[in-house]
Amino acid sequence: MPNPLMSDERELAIDFAALESAADNLAAAALSLARRFAAGATMWCVAPNWSAHGRHVAVEFVHPVIMGKRALPAIYVNDDDLLGALRVLVRPGDLLCALGTAEDGKLTSLLRRSEAWGLTTTWIGAGPRPPASAADHLLWVDGVDPEIAGSAGGYVVLYHLLWELVHVVFEHPGLLVEPPACTDEVCITCSDEGRLVEVVETREDDTAVVLAQGHRERVDITLVGPRQPGDLLLVHAGTAITALEDSEL
Amino acid sequence: MTAEPTNFLYPFIDSEERDSSALLVDLAASARGKMAQSRELQLATLAQWAGVVETVGAEMAARFARGGRLYTFGNGGSATDAEMTAEIFRHPIKGRPLPAWPLVDDRAVLTALANDVGFELVFSRQLIAHARADDIALGLSTSGNSNNVMHAFGEAKHRGLMTIGLAGYNGGAMAGNDKVDYCLVVRSDSVHRIQEAQDALVFELWSVVQRLLADQSTLEGSSK
Known part of the structure; x- marks a missing residue:
């Protein structure tokens, strides 16, 4: 056995204190993922600059390292047109596990649409932090160079633990039932605030068919002018009130 | 779903559990504990193999300098670690890009070989096609027992390649094997902690190779 007294003389490339600061978010993500899986979700894994990690996340869930743990549907998507591929692949209620930096335009564009598509999102990354609202669960390695986090064993610890904790949650069947989304009289999702939607197609009568939480609906686009499929809108009471930039996370 | 062994005594407890706050505290504590284990194992592993990593890095650097390529292979999570290993040598965060290729990359080749000759030969058959004596074969297997990885080492050794094995547990078939x-x-004995420490070892190997090649190019530069 290695001599543990030797250990602290060396420095690891990864700052584990930075990893530990993600522990609370890991716990929340695990609970949320387990609930979505229990409800039938597929987890779509994307990592445009780190296909090795994207595949590793998927294989953890599909082929558990511990015998007897259930196989869960996770798929790594490698497609030059990531948006186009996922737009047709996902179902409302599915999971998205993204891995990469906040500067990765392919990821930000995808995460931007996740609300319109009805996805619950987990984002594993390092370097400058995206806003907290950019994903449902941010597992961020603060203060570590993203290249180091990717190549020296930072990201891998986070997604290994995500898998381990999801299976701990499965041992608590009573907690797998998702609490009702709307409990108060005023609910953000269905009343006062604008909902983010993605344009599917435009009609000649100043309306557009949009995806809202993964479901198609017709909205009035008079206020925001002509729109293209793929555009993002904020909708309130059946009317698009603002057109959003793709890059605004 | 795995049930606790004593659950039969309290048949309704688990299914009636509704408050997740205690579980969230447990999960976060478990994550921190496992991170600490990962860190300790990585430190201990690097300390244990420091001398060997220096030796291996020196021979790898010499082979790269002679024009050798690195081929990497493994199964499942280890296949992705093989992909990552090749990636960090080929597209380094700094230093010299080096020729490295994962034998898990091409699904046409993998499925053709698996279907026609058997899964135990998917890596060795590729080495027959690609490998030269100056090349390097690096295989990963947490058990140390993967059949196709061991076959690849046999083929690599036969062709004069340098062979490097990364294993876990007690090393399995890889340990003390002359291939x-x-x-x-x-x-x-945790597959996840083993893979994390293997990643740290690979990164350390890459660092040593880069340092030695940088020293070498400094020498080459000064002799001109």
């Missing part, structure tokens, strides 16, 4: 020039074992 494996250097077998670096991560002493753990």
Whole structure:
């Protein structure tokens, strides 16, 4: 056995204190993922600059390292047109596990649409932090160079633990039932605030068919002018009130 | 779903559990504990193999300098670690890009070989096609027992390649095997912690190779 007294003389490339600061978010993500899986979700894994990690996340869930743990549907998507591929692949209620930096335009564009598509999102990354609202669960390695986090064993610890904790949650069947989304009289999702939607197609009568939480609906686009499929809108009471930039996370 | 062994005594407890706050505290504590284990194992592994990593890095650097390529292979999570290993040598965060290729990359080749000759030969058959004596074969297997990885080492050794094995547990079939020039074992019985420490070892190997090649190019530069 290695001599543990030797250990602290060396420095690891990864700052584990930075990893530990993600522990609370890991716990929340695990609970949320387990609930979505229990409800039938597929987890779509994307990592445009780190296909090795994207595949590793998927294989953890599909082929558990511990015998007897259930196989869960996770798929790594490698497609030059990531948006186009996922737009047709996902179902409302599915999971998205993204891995990469906040500067990765392919990821930000995808995460931007996740609300319109009805996805619950987990984002594993390092370097400058995206806003907290950019994903449902941010597992961020603060203060570590993203290249180091990717190549020296930072990201891998986070997604290994995500898998381990999801299976701990499965041992608590009573907690797998998702609490009702709307409990108060005023609910953000269905009343006062604008909902983010993605344009599917435009009609000649100043309306557009949009995806809202993964479901198609017709909205009035008079206020925001002509729109293209793929555009993002904020909708309130059946009317698009603002057109959003793709890059605004 | 795995049930606790004593659940039969309290048949309704688990299914009636509704408050997740205690579980969230447990999950976060468990994550922190496992991170600490991962860190300790990585430190211990690097300390244990420091001398060997220096030796292996020197021979790898010499082979790269002679025009050798690195071929990497493994199964499942280890296949992705093989992909990552090739990636960090080929597209380094700094230093010299080096020729490295994962034998898990091409699904046409993998499925053709698996279908026609058997899964135990998917890596060795590729080495027959690609490998030269100056090349390097690096295989990963947490058990140390993967059949196709061991076959690849046999073929690589036969062709004069340098063979490096990364294993876990007690090293399995890789340990003390004359097909494996250097077998670096991560002493753990958790597949995840083993893979994390293997990643740290790979990164350390890459660092040593880069340092030695940089020293070498400095020498080459000064002799001109």
